[in-house]
Structure formats: C-alpha cells, structure tokens
Amino acid sequence: xxxxxxxxxxxxxxxxxxxxxxxxxxxxxxxxxxxxxxxxxxxxxxxxxxxxxxxxxxxxxxxxxxxxxxxxxxxxxxxxxxxxxxxxxxxxxx
Numbered sequence: 001x002x003x004x005x006x007x008x009x010x011x012x013x014x015x016x017x018x019x020x021x022x023x024x025x026x027x028x029x030x031x032x033x034x035x036x037x038x039x040x041x042x043x044x045x046x047x048x049x050x051x052x053x054x055x056x057x058x059x060x061x062x063x064x065x066x067x068x069x070x071x072x073x074x075x076x077x078x079x080x081x082x083x084x085x086x087x088x089x090x091x092x093x094x
Contacts, residue, residue, distance in 0.1 A: 026080035033092050036068050044086065046074065057085045 034046035037053060044056045056076055066072070071092035078084040 023080065028078045029075070029087070030078070030084075031073065031075045033071060034074050035071050036066065039066060039068060046072075054084065057083055059085060062089070 032048055034048050034054075036044060037047055038045040039062065041061075042058055044058065044062075045053060046056060047053050056074070066089065072089050073092050074086060075088040076084045076086050
C-alpha cells in the first residue's frame, strides 16, 4: 500500500513538472511598429503593419502620454497558450 502511494505521488509530481516546462517553453518575443486603436484599463488594441488588429495585455497602467491614433514601436512576449503581453512601448521615429 505504501509503495503504491509513493509511486502515484512520484508520477503526479513528474507530470506537474513536465507540464510546467511545456507551459513555459514556448515564449516568443516580438517587436514591431503599430498604431494604437484603443487604450483599455488592462489592454491595448493595436493595428500591426499587415493591417491585422491585435489585443495586447498590459502588466501595468500606461502613462498618459500614449495617445490613440499615434504610431508606436512595441515589444511584447507571447507564451504558448496566452495572449501577447506588452513589455515596452516607445514612440515610432518619424
């Protein structure tokens, strides 16, 4: 009985560790010019150069200098099963 409990515990721990590795394994970092379409409390809606719109999650509130309709260079990361999260934003050079 004790050996079965130990085996099951080891198996569950191994599965949890492997799931964590897979979850964190596929993180993509990107940087691209965008136009800000909407500024929400927790996210930004932007248009990328291809014309597609993308919603980007914010880790913290943006300062008031970010303006709708303006062009910016953003850096963001995207994990395998999550949406993009903003890392940095700066005005697009003219």
